[in-house]
Amino acid sequence: MTEYEKPIVDITLVEEMISEHLGDGAVEITPLQGGNLSRVFSFNHEGQGYVIKFSDLEGAYQSEIFVSDLLSSQGIPFPRCIGHGKTGNLDYSILEKIEGRNLADFSAEEQRRRLPELIRILTHLNHIDLGGARGYGWIGAGGDGAFPTWKDYWESVYAEDQTGSFWENWYALFHTSCLEKEVFDEIYSRLTAYSHFNEPYRYFIHGDFHQWNILSDGSRITGILDCNCAYGDFLVDLAILDRHMDGHNVVQAYQDHQAQAGIVIPDFNERLKGAYYFKGLDGLRFYAKMGWTDAYEYTRNFLLGLDKS
Structure with a gap:
């Protein structure tokens, strides 16, 4: 069995999904290393940092919004999920970026x-x-x-x-x-x-x-x-x-x-x-x-x- 390959995500698709949730104006869209199962990008929008993740695994981020609310509401420094959905065969999730x-x-x-x-x-x-x-x-x-x-x-x-x-x-x-x-x-x-x-x-x-x-x-x-x-x-x-x-x-x-x-x-x-x-x-x-x-x-x-x- 060959090594698992994360999905290929075109930058145009990244821009479209960001715009759908936050509107136009995303800048500094940058691919990130890490995430064995997700293709990850960071970006800024109106002075706030965010991360968007893409996965071709079915239901990859289904529970993310629940967990995000559960942890961030109880003082755990966990990213707050502000949007998620599906485009083609890819699930995606947008989260506030934590510095560091x-x-x-x-x-x-x-x-x-x-x-x-x-x-x-x-x-x-x-x-x-x-x-x-x-x-x-x-x-x-x-x-x-x-x-x-x-x-x-x-x-x-x-x-x-x-x-x-x-x-x-x-x-x-x-x-x-x-x-x-x-x-x-x-x-x-x-x-x-x-x-x-x-x-x-x-x-x-x-x-x-x-x-x-x-x-x-x-x-x-x-x-x-x-x-x-x-x-x-x-x-x-x-x-x-x-x-x-x-x-x-x-x-x-x-x-x-x-x-x-x-x-x-x-x-x-x-x-x-x-x-x-x-x-x-x-x-x-x-x-x-x-x-x-x-x-x-x-x-x-x-x-x-x-x-x-």
């Missing part, structure tokens, strides 16, 4: 300095009021999770039949990429063994909480970006951050903050392992599809060494 650079662009030392603030924001994010929303897993346009239980959610993530989604025909990766069936099966069995520790917990999960989705101006965190939002155990976000900031003692810093805040986390170690396996398995599959063999090997070795028993 990707935390990934800063030195390891500068990233380390931001860690305490990052953990405070993550804790706040994971404990926001969900209102009357129900369910687990992917958050739909109406705000409910797509599944009745955590188990139903994670099993669906790794089901073979993913017709119409980014993961359609993903079993082919076992034959066409570096994805190893025996390794996948081993980690899946460990996920099965540990996931029941995660099942009782239902909080907001960002789902992609790492340096490439975090903005900083060099002195503070200014914003949190794109998420694969879901309802479930918040330790999923900690597992993601820890693997992306390896060597920064993220887990210990997190535990120290929770202790200072008086937050007790039952079955912490078991739940964190369940989270590592859940997200790590998806990481293996994604890295294989994208052709990122180094990231695949790094994650594979971590997961296999996590629990020898």
Whole structure:
């Protein structure tokens, strides 16, 4: 299977969609790097900065307006969605731009300095009021999770039949990429063994909480970006951050903050392992599809060494 290609978006189409929502006058329309599944542009309109994203994945931004309202209304520095729609086979979304650079662009030392603030924001994010929303897993346009239980959610993530989604025909990766069936099966069995520790917990999960989705101006965190939002155990976000900031003692810093805040986390170690396996398995599959063999090997070795028993 070849590396996934983001859609090609002509600048004229970008201008048309901006004009439809904001009127004429957009300037400094600039393609941005990042966004594995979206083609992204920044622009200015009447002195305000914005971002517009395009995806050829069906329903790519359906829940974005709900999540944007949910987070920004509760003090999370998340971009406010001001417009979205469909043009041809592309979904698009327009958001207010948050100033700052990707935390990934800063030195390891500068990233380390931001860690305490990052953990405070993550804790706040994971404990926001969900209102009357129900369910687990992917958050739909109406705000409910797509599944009745955590188990139903994670099993669906790794089901073979993913017709119409980014993961359609993903079993082919076992034959066409570096994805190893025996390794996948081993980690899946460990996920099965540990996931029941995660099942009782239902909080907001960002789902992609790492340096490439975090903005900083060099002195503070200014914003949190794109998420694969879901309802479930918040330790999923900690597992993601820890693997992306390896060597920064993220887990210990997190535990120290929770202790200072008086937050007790039952079955912490078991739940964190369940989270590592859940997200790590998806990481293996994604890295294989994208052709990122180094990231695949790094994650594979971590997961296999996590629990020898």
